[in-house]
Amino acid sequence: MIEVKNVSLTYYQENTTTQALANVNLHIGPKESWVFIGPSGCGKSSLLFLLAGLRRPTSGEVSVAGAPISSPRPQTALILQDYGLFPWKTVRDNTALGLKLRGISAREQEAIITPILENLGLAEHKHHFPAQLSGGQRQRVAVARALALNPDLLLMDEPFSSLDALTRENLQETMVDIWQQKGMTLITVTHSIEEAVFLGQKIAIFSPRPARLVSIVDNPLAGDRSFRDHPDFYRLCARVRHLLEEVTR
Ligand SMILES: Nc1ncnc2c1ncn2[C@@H]1O[C@H](COP(=O)(O)OP(=O)(O)OP(=O)(O)O)[C@@H](O)[C@H]1O
Ligand SMILES: [Mg+2]
Secondary structure, three states: OEEEEEEEEEEEOOOOEEEEEEEEEEEEOOOOEEEEEOOOOOOHHHHHHHHHOOOOOOEEEEEEOOEEOOOOOOOEEEEOOOOOOOOOOOHHHHHHHHHHHOOOOHHHHHHHHHHHHHHOOOHHHOOOOHHHOOHHHHHHHHHHHHHHOOOOEEEEEOOOOOOOHHHHHHHHHHHHHHHHHHOOEEEEEOOOHHHHHHHOOEEEEEOOOOEOEEEEEEOOOOOOOOHHHOHHHHHHHHHHHHHHHHHHO
């Protein structure tokens, strides 16, 4: 689904240059769930922007679904940390935004978003504005909007970081269900080791800036709803923590 070959990225500003990514190689299969984890400021969001086609690498190549990516593709959805909701639009209109931009009729929009809003527990908030919602509900609207486009690749940048622990776990479980139902490729950037281990079949660990891919941890039990109660869950959290400590030492 995704090929990242020898990718480096440097930002050039007036009189400074910042190297964000150094020679990253990744091979991500269809329907896999990956998590990117690494120190703050290392270059994870930059990598997600490359995968979304919103930026070009300074050197190297990024291919998605068999084609080199030079601009955003319609089947890729990106969820940003600040939700990206319009405060003046209702939950319904925020969710349908991408569909409207594609010229899909109001009736068709309704048919697409109704089951998604129901699935995410938002049906009763359909006519509310973002300011009338909790953080967790706003995050669900951002997820609903991404899902309305029926993506085959969903990129999430620290999606649940501002939520309380239980709401966060609850949304992680919802995401796992959606990922399994839809069979999409899912990539999540997070700072939470527990979130990484719950969501990521592969956990990619990055070095401090410029981000290098330091290791990929295999996690075959990811996506199992009862995984949190499994002794392997804690073992794997300890392993990821240890690897992170090593790269930042
Ligand atoms: N548009 C930009 N112009 C210049 N420098 C940038 C730009 N975007 C990011 N950077 C720099 O590139 C580096 C990597 O940023 P990036 O946002 O990818 O990190 P991150 O791993 O997502 O960090 P965090 O975990 O804090 O979100 C940082 O030093 C940042 O200041
Ligand atoms: Mg970031």
